[in-house]
Structures are given as C-alpha cells and as structure tokens.
Amino acid sequence: MEYITNIAFALILLVGIVFFARNVKKLIRNIKLGKEVVVNDNKPQRWKNMFRIALGQTKMVVRPIPGILHILVYVGFIVINLEVLEIILDGLLGTHRLFAGLGVVYNVLIASFEILAFLVIVAVIIFWIRRNIIKIKRFMSPEMKGWPKNDGNMILYIELVLMCLFLTMNASDFQLQQMGAAHYVQAGSFPISQFLIPLFDGMSVPTLIIIERSAWWMHIVGILFFLNYLYYSKHLHILLAFPNTYFGKIGPKGKFNNLDAVTQEVKLMMDPYAAPAEDAGEPGKFGASDVADLSRVQLLNAYTCTECGRCTSECPANITGKKLSPRKIMMDTRDRLEEVGKNIDANKGNFVDDGKQLLDDYITREELWACTSCNACTEACPVSIDPLSIIMDMRQYLVMEQSAAPSDLNNMMGNIENNGAPWPFNQMDRLNWKDEA
Amino acid sequence: MGSELKVPTMAALFAAGKQPEVLFWVGCAGSFDDRAKKITKAFVKILNKANVSFAVLGTEESCTGDPAKRAGNEFLFQMQAVTNIEVMNAYGITKVVTACPHCFNTLKNEYPGLGGNYEVVHHTEFLKKLLDDGRITLEGGTFKGKRITFHDPCYLGRANGVYEAPRDLIKKLDAELVEMKNCKSRGLCCGAGGAQMFKEPEKGDKDINIERTEQALDTQPEIIAAACPFCNTMMTDGVKNKEKEKDIKVMDIAELIATAEDL
Structure with a gap:
C-alpha cells in the first residue's frame, strides 16, 4: 500500500496529459482544415519575431499598465513551472522537496517563486477589477457578453486559486519544518508565505500535514485542470502565441497577397496564344465564405486570439460605432471552426453539410464592408493576428463569386474597367490638369 | 500659371530617345480630382524648380487597381496591374514617384509579384531627398x-x-x-x-x-x-x-x- 499515492499521482498525471494530447490533436486537425500555405521565407526574421513579440512581449507594453501586469503573470507562470517540475517528480517518486539538496540555490528559487506568486495575485486582482469594476470599454463590446466574459473571469479565478494554494502549501510546509515534523526537511526560503504562518497558530502536526498535502494535491490537480481548460477557452494564446508570431505576416503591412489563381486567368486573357496547362484543374473558389477557404495560418490566428480587444479598440470603424469588430472576426472564425470540428467528430470523420457558413451565419456583410483596411488592428495585436486578411478574403468571395459588392463599389469598379479610373472620367483627359489654370 | 508647368510625357521623351530620372505616377485623384490636381501641380512646380528630369505617362496611365483590390475584386486589380506593368516595362522605367500613398503601396508592394519591379518612392520621401541633396532649399x-x-x-x-x-x-x-x-x-x-x-x-x-x-x-x-x-x-x-x-x-x-x- 505504500506506493498508493505514487500510483494515484501517476494516474492523475497521465489522465491530465492524455486529455490534453487529445485536445491538441483535435486542434491540429481543425487547423489543417484550412488551406495549406508555404511559409518558409525569411526564417531568421520569423524566429526574431517569435523571440521579440511572443517571448519578449514587446507589443504588450505599448499599453504600459496592462502590459506590465501581463508580464508579471507571464513571468510568474513560466518561472513557477520550475516548481511544478519538482512537484511532479516528488509525486512520482514519493519524495518531498526533491531539489532541497541545492541548498542556497533552492532557497533563492523558492523565494523568487513566492515573490512572483504574490505579484501574480496582485496583477490578477487588478485585471479582475479592470474587467468587472472599472469595466474598461474594450471588455464590454457586444461580442464579450456571456461565455467570453465568464471565460475571462474564470481564468483569473483559476490563476488566483493556484497561486493561493501554492503559498498555502509553502506556509504550512514552513510551519511543519519549524515544528520539526518528520519528512519536512529544512529547505526553502519563504518571504511571502511566512506571513501566513499566524493562520496556523496552535494547529497540530497532523492537521498541518493535512493542510499541506491538500494544498499540494489541489495545486497540481488545478494545474492539470487548467492545462485542459485551455482548449475550451480563449487562453490558448499562452501556447499558440509562439507559432503564431512565427507564422505572422512579415514585410510591409500594406502588401496584400496577389491571388495566383487569378494571375493564371489574367495571363490567359491577356495572351491570345496562351493555352491552359494540361494538368490545370478548374480554378478553385475565389475568396472565402467558410473556414475551409481560409489558410491554416488564419485558423491558427483564430485559436491564438485571447480576446483582449486591442484591435477593436483601435479600429476606426468600431470607434465610430460601426458593427465591425476585428476581435469578433477572429472569435467568429474560431467558433465556426469549432462547430465544423464537432460536426466532423459527430459524423465519423466526415463533414456533413450543416447549411451554415462563416459568411452571414457568423460574420455579416455589413461588418466586412465597414473595414478601411487601415491595419490598425494588425498593428495593435500583441501576437501578430491578422483579422484584415480574413476580411479581405471574404470580400473577394462576395465580389468575385457572388458579385455582391455594394452598388457604389460596383460603379467604381465599372469605371475602372471602362475608363481606367474609379470615377467616370475619360482616360484621354488624364493629362488635362497640366493646362488648366 | 498652368502654362509654365513643364510636364513631359514618357511617349515624348521616348520618341526623342531620352530616359527621365524618374516617372511621376500622378494617379487618378491627382489627375481628375479638383483638389488633388492642385497637389499634383504643386509637386510638378517643385520638380521643375529643382530641374528634376521626370515624365508622366499621361493618357497611358491607368488606375493601379488599388481600390478594386481592396474592394475584393482581385481580377480587376490584376488586369489593371498587368496592363500598367506592360506600359511601364516597355518604357524601361526603373524609378517611380507618386503623391498618392495608395498608388505608392500598390506599385511598391503588389506589382513586383506580377512582373513590375521598380524603385517606388512617395513624394514626401522624394522631396526629403531633394532637400538633403541640396537640390531645393x-x-x-x-x-x-x-x-x-x-x-x-x-x-x-x-x-x-x-x-x-x-x-x-x-x-x-x-x-x-x-x-x-x-x-x-x-x-x-x-x-x-x-x-x-x-x-x-x-x-x-x-x-x-x-x-x-x-x-x-x-x-x-x-x-x-x-x-x-x-x-x-x-x-x-x-x-x-x-x-x-x-x-x-x-x-x-x-x-x-x-x-x-x-x-
């Protein structure tokens, strides 16, 4: 029976990891529903972007208050993960504070984990106040009602509870160490949790052991729960920000891709002697009306979005009360992708037409036509998400597949086609300005 | 005033066997919009003053296709682009300046992929260079x-x-x-x-x-x-x-x- 806790721990760990792996597999499967894109240009720049933007958080601090608070939480979680390593090994091996032998280094590590845990708690509380008391505008948009709002708070609660459990675990451990309890080696330095010690005044060793063990178990189980919560929440950015910043657009923001399929058609039209290549199939669908028409990078973007709303708060259309919200474009894309994924799961691996699509059922035409393509959203995004590219792809579908542009734009395009300018002026009059007074 | 402007066309220079230093891409607004035409003229006056050898395409210029592309009409955009590129390449153009950021962006970023490779500068950059080089004071x-x-x-x-x-x-x-x-x-x-x-x-x-x-x-x-x-x-x-x-x-x-x- 002496190994029962080790076995229980190993089982819980295994279940946590297997579930997580299953969700990651599903995530990858869903992203692969998108069109394959070759992203192998300028690798040094891409790695640099990943290091600077994701690891270095450079775009977060454009807004200093949330930026710095976010860095606290981010550094806290990364560093405290070193402690999780010890917890996992202790759990599997039945040891207690396995790394205690590191001596002074261990003390410094534990002390820094504690200080970070405290800072995380402070940051999380401020984040909660910003969302629920101050009600910062970008968290109050229509797309943030219901689940997105609860999800945001849930993440803050989980983080708060995890940090509190961590400090409780340390405090009770410290008290046990001072009481000379068996197995509780004198190790670690507890600059924060020492202040919790008075809470344990007069408690017996067995009671303290129950508190310490409960906190230890709930902390690690909580972490495994959080790991598995990610897939269902907006919080995937903690993992996906890294690939997303790598695959993010490089080069001038104003450069939009030229559609190769169109280039082929145009070449055929311009050259009377050109013949379509023997192996050329039917030209595919132009633009995007559903998630499968988008690229894998765009779908990765959708999973990466953590709904911070910086894009929306900088969007000129949104600022002036139009329906367009770049964040909603990303949330809709993900919601539709999830819906398609579930459809595939429910139908033994095949997608069965559900009569729905991203266009109209999720993203309305009114939203798409409100965009000025100004790139404020892509500039604002701290993790290189590109809502603009989705808007443009969907406009392409509307115009090239459905001829469904607003009539003013049809007039403009008619003018370009007929007389080479967006207005009804004759091309032969293009140089008249030279001689006008 | 207008008659004082020297605005050579590529066709005229080409016929005379000359190649200008830079093509001034006027753009649709600069050609047709009453307010924008004043900008065009102001820029030409500076070019004349600085003795910059430039030319315009005049009636051979056509919309870059930018508004069509941004509206989602990739097809119309590429038709415009390919036509313009044919004209510019035939004249052997290497450098373009324009007072319109939309033309600037499209010519600079979206034409290379369709065979139009030019050094494209915005008129503010061009003017800055003229100033730095002492060609205007x-x-x-x-x-x-x-x-x-x-x-x-x-x-x-x-x-x-x-x-x-x-x-x-x-x-x-x-x-x-x-x-x-x-x-x-x-x-x-x-x-x-x-x-x-x-x-x-x-x-x-x-x-x-x-x-x-x-x-x-x-x-x-x-x-x-x-x-x-x-x-x-x-x-x-x-x-x-x-x-x-x-x-x-x-x-x-x-x-x-x-x-x-x-x-």
Whole structure:
C-alpha cells in the first residue's frame, strides 16, 4: 500500500496529459482544415519575431499598465513551472522537496517563486477589477457578453486559486519544518508565505500535514485542470502565441497577397496564344465564405486570439460605432471552426453539410464592408493576428463569386474597367490638369 | 500659371530617345480630382524648380487597381496591374514617384509579384531627398512658427513605415509640428481606405473623418498637413463639417513646400 499515492499521482498525471494530447490533436486537425500555405521565407526574421513579440512581449507594453501586469503573470507562470517540475517528480517518486539538496540555490528559487506568486495575485486582482469594476470599454463590446466574459473571469479565478494554494502549501510546509515534523526537511526560503504562518497558530502536526498535502494535491490537480481548460477557452494564446508570431505576416503591412489563381486567368486573357496547362484543374473558389477557404495560418490566428480587444479598440470603424469588430472576426472564425470540428467528430470523420457558413451565419456583410483596411488592428495585436486578411478574403468571395459588392463599389469598379479610373472620367483627359489654370 | 508647368510625357521623351530620372505616377485623384490636381501641380512646380528630369505617362496611365483590390475584386486589380506593368516595362522605367500613398503601396508592394519591379518612392520621401541633396532649399518664412499637425496616411505610415520624411519636411519649414493623440503607427485612418472613398459608410455613431478631424482640432493647428489626396478630401470635409475652414487649412506636404518656395 505504500506506493498508493505514487500510483494515484501517476494516474492523475497521465489522465491530465492524455486529455490534453487529445485536445491538441483535435486542434491540429481543425487547423489543417484550412488551406495549406508555404511559409518558409525569411526564417531568421520569423524566429526574431517569435523571440521579440511572443517571448519578449514587446507589443504588450505599448499599453504600459496592462502590459506590465501581463508580464508579471507571464513571468510568474513560466518561472513557477520550475516548481511544478519538482512537484511532479516528488509525486512520482514519493519524495518531498526533491531539489532541497541545492541548498542556497533552492532557497533563492523558492523565494523568487513566492515573490512572483504574490505579484501574480496582485496583477490578477487588478485585471479582475479592470474587467468587472472599472469595466474598461474594450471588455464590454457586444461580442464579450456571456461565455467570453465568464471565460475571462474564470481564468483569473483559476490563476488566483493556484497561486493561493501554492503559498498555502509553502506556509504550512514552513510551519511543519519549524515544528520539526518528520519528512519536512529544512529547505526553502519563504518571504511571502511566512506571513501566513499566524493562520496556523496552535494547529497540530497532523492537521498541518493535512493542510499541506491538500494544498499540494489541489495545486497540481488545478494545474492539470487548467492545462485542459485551455482548449475550451480563449487562453490558448499562452501556447499558440509562439507559432503564431512565427507564422505572422512579415514585410510591409500594406502588401496584400496577389491571388495566383487569378494571375493564371489574367495571363490567359491577356495572351491570345496562351493555352491552359494540361494538368490545370478548374480554378478553385475565389475568396472565402467558410473556414475551409481560409489558410491554416488564419485558423491558427483564430485559436491564438485571447480576446483582449486591442484591435477593436483601435479600429476606426468600431470607434465610430460601426458593427465591425476585428476581435469578433477572429472569435467568429474560431467558433465556426469549432462547430465544423464537432460536426466532423459527430459524423465519423466526415463533414456533413450543416447549411451554415462563416459568411452571414457568423460574420455579416455589413461588418466586412465597414473595414478601411487601415491595419490598425494588425498593428495593435500583441501576437501578430491578422483579422484584415480574413476580411479581405471574404470580400473577394462576395465580389468575385457572388458579385455582391455594394452598388457604389460596383460603379467604381465599372469605371475602372471602362475608363481606367474609379470615377467616370475619360482616360484621354488624364493629362488635362497640366493646362488648366 | 498652368502654362509654365513643364510636364513631359514618357511617349515624348521616348520618341526623342531620352530616359527621365524618374516617372511621376500622378494617379487618378491627382489627375481628375479638383483638389488633388492642385497637389499634383504643386509637386510638378517643385520638380521643375529643382530641374528634376521626370515624365508622366499621361493618357497611358491607368488606375493601379488599388481600390478594386481592396474592394475584393482581385481580377480587376490584376488586369489593371498587368496592363500598367506592360506600359511601364516597355518604357524601361526603373524609378517611380507618386503623391498618392495608395498608388505608392500598390506599385511598391503588389506589382513586383506580377512582373513590375521598380524603385517606388512617395513624394514626401522624394522631396526629403531633394532637400538633403541640396537640390531645393527651404526658407521657413511663410510657415515660421505656425502650428501644423500631420495626419499619417495609413498606406504611407503603418502600411509602409514612412513616418519621418513628411515630419522632417514640416520641421524644415520652421513650423511647430504638433502631434495628434493618435499618430505614427497608431495613427487613426481618415476613413477613405479600403475602397471606402467610393461608397457610403456603414451605419454608426459618427463618420470616421469627423473623429479624425476632432483629434486634429484638439491640437489647435493652423494647418492640417496631409500626404494623400484621399486623406486630404476627408480632412477637408471634416474641417468644413466643424465650420473651421476659415481658420484651418488642409494642405499637402508638396503644397506647403511649393508655397514656402513661393512657386
């Protein structure tokens, strides 16, 4: 029976990891529903972007208050993960504070984990106040009602509870160490949790052991729960920000891709002697009306979005009360992708037409036509998400597949086609300005 | 005045066996819009003054296709692009300057993939270079001490990272450059981009150009400087809407320089 806790721990760990792996597999499967894109240009720049933007958080601090608070939480979680390593090994091996032998280094590590845990708690509380008391505008948009709002708070609660459990675990451990309890080696330095010690005044060793063990178990189980919560929440950015910043657009923001399929058609039209290549199939669908028409990078973007709303708060259309919200474009894309994924799961691996699509059922035409393509959203995004590219792809579908542009734009395009300018002026009059007074 | 402008066409130069230093891509607004034509002329006056050897395509120029592409009509865009590239390549053009950030962006970023490879500069960059090379000189007289705020065109600033050239020119006028709440990489769009210029805006609380004009007015400027014919229109309309057109002028950087030079 002496190994029962080790076995229980190993089982819980295994279940946590297997579930997580299953969700990651599903995530990858869903992203692969998108069109394959070759992203192998300028690798040094891409790695640099990943290091600077994701690891270095450079775009977060454009807004200093949330930026710095976010860095606290981010550094806290990364560093405290070193402690999780010890917890996992202790759990599997039945040891207690396995790394205690590191001596002074261990003390410094534990002390820094504690200080970070405290800072995380402070940051999380401020984040909660910003969302629920101050009600910062970008968290109050229509797309943030219901689940997105609860999800945001849930993440803050989980983080708060995890940090509190961590400090409780340390405090009770410290008290046990001072009481000379068996197995509780004198190790670690507890600059924060020492202040919790008075809470344990007069408690017996067995009671303290129950508190310490409960906190230890709930902390690690909580972490495994959080790991598995990610897939269902907006919080995937903690993992996906890294690939997303790598695959993010490089080069001038104003450069939009030229559609190769169109280039082929145009070449055929311009050259009377050109013949379509023997192996050329039917030209595919132009633009995007559903998630499968988008690229894998765009779908990765959708999973990466953590709904911070910086894009929306900088969007000129949104600022002036139009329906367009770049964040909603990303949330809709993900919601539709999830819906398609579930459809595939429910139908033994095949997608069965559900009569729905991203266009109209999720993203309305009114939203798409409100965009000025100004790139404020892509500039604002701290993790290189590109809502603009989705808007443009969907406009392409509307115009090239459905001829469904607003009539003013049809007039403009008619003018370009007929007389080479967006207005009804004759091309032969293009140089008249030279001689006008 | 107009007759004094020297505006050679590529066709004429080509016939004479000459190649200009740079092609001036006038653009549709610069060719047809009454307000933008003044910018075009101001820029030509400076080019003439600096003895820059340039040419225009004139009646051989056609829309770059930018508004079509941004509206989603990739097909029309590429038709325009391929036609324009054929013309420019036939003339052996290597360098292009334009006063329109939309033409600038499209020519610079989207034409290379279709066979049009040119060195493309915006007129503010070109003017800055003329100044740096001593081909034009600026005496600040006219604008000395005037409060000027600069509106970043999205397709010049965020889209292509050109923030300093227009600002350097304003500073050279001895003017007081005042920045708006949103400027440079966080500049607020005037509302014309993405083909919005050619359609009514969607329903909302306010038009975008009004929002941007309010930001500009907050700086209490005497002049709102623009570097894009469409931004110019939007800001001019915004200033009119606020009934400030008597006090505040909306001027292109080229116009500022031409005026300073008394051209």
